[in-house]
Amino acid sequence: MTHTPILFKKYPELQDRIPWINLGNFPTPVEEMKNLESELKHNNLWIKRDDLSGEKYGGNKIRKLEFILADLLKKKKKWIMTFGGLGSNHGLATTIYARGLGIKTVLGLIDQPVTEHVQKQLLRFHYFGAKISYAKNAPGAVLKGLWHLVSKRGVYSFYGPGGSNKIGNLGFVEAALQLAKQVESGIMPEPEKIFLPIGSMGTYAGLAVGLKLAGMETNLVGVRVTDIGMTNEKKTAKMINETFKHLAKQSDDIPQLSVSAEEVNINHEFAGPCYGAVTKEGLDAIQLIRVSEGIHLDTTYSGKALACMLKHIRESESSKGPILFWNTYSSVDLDGIGVKYEDYKQLPKSFHRFFREDLISHH
Ligand SMILES: Cc1ncc(COP(=O)(O)O)c(C=O)c1O
The missing domain is CATH 3.40.50.1100 (Rossmann fold)
Structure with a gap:
């Protein structure tokens, strides 16, 4: 409502x-x-x-997106680029809600310890249609962002990590x-x-x-x-x-x-x-x-x-x-959307190594 x-x-x-x-x-x-x-x-x-x-x-991300995505719509932008860790909740929330408004998302993703949750997030970014790009660290992500900015007119600036501005x-x-x-x-x-x-x-x-x-x-x-x-x-x-x-x-x-x-x-x-x-x-x-x-x-x-x-x-x-x-963490159960471990092969090559079994810290 x-x-x-x-x-x-x-x-x-x-x-x-x-x-x-x-x-x-x-x-x-x-x-x-x-x-x-x-x-x-x-x-x-x-x-x-x-x-x-x-x-x-x-x-917590949807609250920010109510203002960010509205701003984007007003400016008639078709793309949003933002950043986060490999398992970014902000990245996923942005992808899901932007897509509902016909806006495409590019995510610059930076290293963090790989857990099963991180793997699932990577598969979900792909499932919900985000374009993902790997960078080892923040300066690398900014460079990639610049590249996208130049190559895709209409990308909506850099939306800093976490949608905080x-x-x-x-x-x-x-x-x-x-x-x-x-x-x-x-x-x-x-x-x-x-x-x-x-x-x-x-x-x-x-x-x-x-x-x-x-x-x-x-x-x-x-x-x-x-x-x-x-x-x-x-x-x-x-x-x-x-x-x-x-x-x-x-x-x-x-x-x-x-x-x-x-x-x-x-x-x-x-x-x-x-x-x-x-x-x-x-x-x-x-x-x-x-x-x-x-x-x-x-x-x-x-x-x-x-x-x-x-x-x-x-x-x-x-x-x-x-x-x-x-409580800032989503309780929506996304396990039912049907992403499968093998789908990682559809991600850009730079992400495949995060699906090696020996990388995961199980808990
Ligand atoms: C679950 C969760 N809590 C808290 C935060 C942190 O919020 P902020 O980036 O606004 O400090 C985030 C950011 O990604 C998050 O995903």
Whole structure:
């Protein structure tokens, strides 16, 4: 069912200035995790079910795509190019939702540890019609992107990894306003803290802006899962300020606030040795929430964020305030689409080696 973003209701002039298209089911539910509460002896543990944000594919990316793809449609672009790790959720979400709008996707994919999930994602990119291109690292991916940009007129610029920029981030400004409304209507108390994974930083940045616009005091805890050079306080503050600036330009009613790096709260303890690493703390957290609440998380992002939240709960005796876990991982079951292991032969040759049995870290 389509709805009007709260952002447009609150600041009506934005409606004509900011392209937006409804792709997901919003607002996503907020639920109390009663079993986890009794397990951890901590009341007031909540989960934001962004895993249920979309029918074809859920998770956090669809919120950004509602703004990104609308912008693309307005500019009459036929191609989108974006980047991510080999198992990129952003890459898959973009491919699926862009295709529904007649837009083709090119993905620049960078190394990460190969798991069965990564293999499935690669097969799904192909299944849903993305053109995939391998690069060993980020500079290599940018070069490939440039090549595509030159060779295909109409590719819609580089959409940075994770769809995080002043346009995509608006999806999470809206998300915070939706949460504020859920709090206002008594579905949950105002959270003292929100735990979420932080990678390309747009989810955190959008929420930070939205919480400020909603007048909420909630403290965000971004749990870093990528390299510190890519994800840090300074870059996140910059992204928050760019998002504020973009909004303030569109509406005189929006203050051009800015934050400093010191106001950004990133936890650096749970990333593991590299992006995509499977960590013990992450696996334990995944197991705990699966058994207690029936929620399925991933090892790259959401499991690590939950691991951090669990540590906080177990170690901080004084704080019993409401805590919200923002579930950013899609729970749509794609196993039924029928991709087969042997299909890897249809991928570009540079990807075949990721299907060698000895490469997979089974868990
Ligand atoms: C499941 C999941 N959670 C969290 C994130 C991180 O969000 P962001 O890149 O906006 O920081 C991603 C990004 O790919 C993701 O796929």
